Amino acid sequence: MASSEPSGRRGEDSPLLRAFLEKRENLLLFLAARTRSMAAAEDLVQDLYLKLATLDAGAEVRSPTALLYRMASNLLIDQVRSEQRGSRRNAQWRLDTRAILGGEDVHEEPAADEQILARERVRLLAEATQALPPQMGRAFRLHKLEGLSQAQTAEAMGISRKMVEAHIAAAIKQLAQRLRS
Template sequence: MWNLKNLFQKHAHEIQRVLQKSGHGADEAEDLTQDVFLRILGAEAPQQADNPRAYLHRTAKNLAVDRYRREKIAAIDAISEERYLELADDAPGPETIVSDRQQLALLQQKLAALPPQMRRAFELYRLQDLTIAEVARELGLSVTRTWTLIRQAYVQLRSALDDDNEQ
């Protein structure tokens, strides 16, 4: 059984130097060195290897190759802070926020104006996530009648939004 603490103290600096000499930056070599020991910590088979130093170096080389392949596939380009600040923001702008709030207020108004049974069926189905059969049971209606009420509510609410967008 390997003593991981002793192995780290004895070989970590050496592995990091080898990785740096093979073209990895200091930070990357340090990360890869830590990954080597994490790999050993999570594996059982290498504990049986005769030469821990050779195993550590082979693991380091394999991890370095894996990182190189991963970077080759998904190359990451560093950009300046100025360029970063020019990138588009995914957050909605003030116009979108105002428009969405107006549409929400309109929908709330139109929902309140629906006939009570239709509104209740729609709310149970859409807002409380009940199935149509559960809504039908709750309202004491047939499944077909319940679906008709929900569909009519959708049509009226969609129509209200379409009319608002045309203006």
């Protein structure tokens, strides 16, 4: 962490920080593929920046862009782990609350910071999902709605991971085309 030069100066000189600033938008889009929102992806980009600042400025980096994506990939894998922990904790919390309230339906009240969609839009999303071909729809639901990894989805459906990825890719195309305007 200790540096003899002010960090602003170092930033100008470090090829890694320069590459980061140049690639920031692309890194954001890369990370956002795995986060639940753009805001969460922004947080990860910020984490990435902080990690860069602690790297040894003197270290020689052959390909800054490759290093940036390696670090970004590691962040993704870490955050998926912590998100899984988080959602399990949430589910547990909901279960407890429900038990305390004697089975009353409390899950209609989301946490204050939780973004939820307008009911009208939810119906459109559901209709678009319904319109997917059966196998494609099943892969999409297991992976995106029930939160299974691609490997878990492949296992559940008895097909290859490659096939799952192809189903998801085609599903995204169809959904994006149907839902945009």
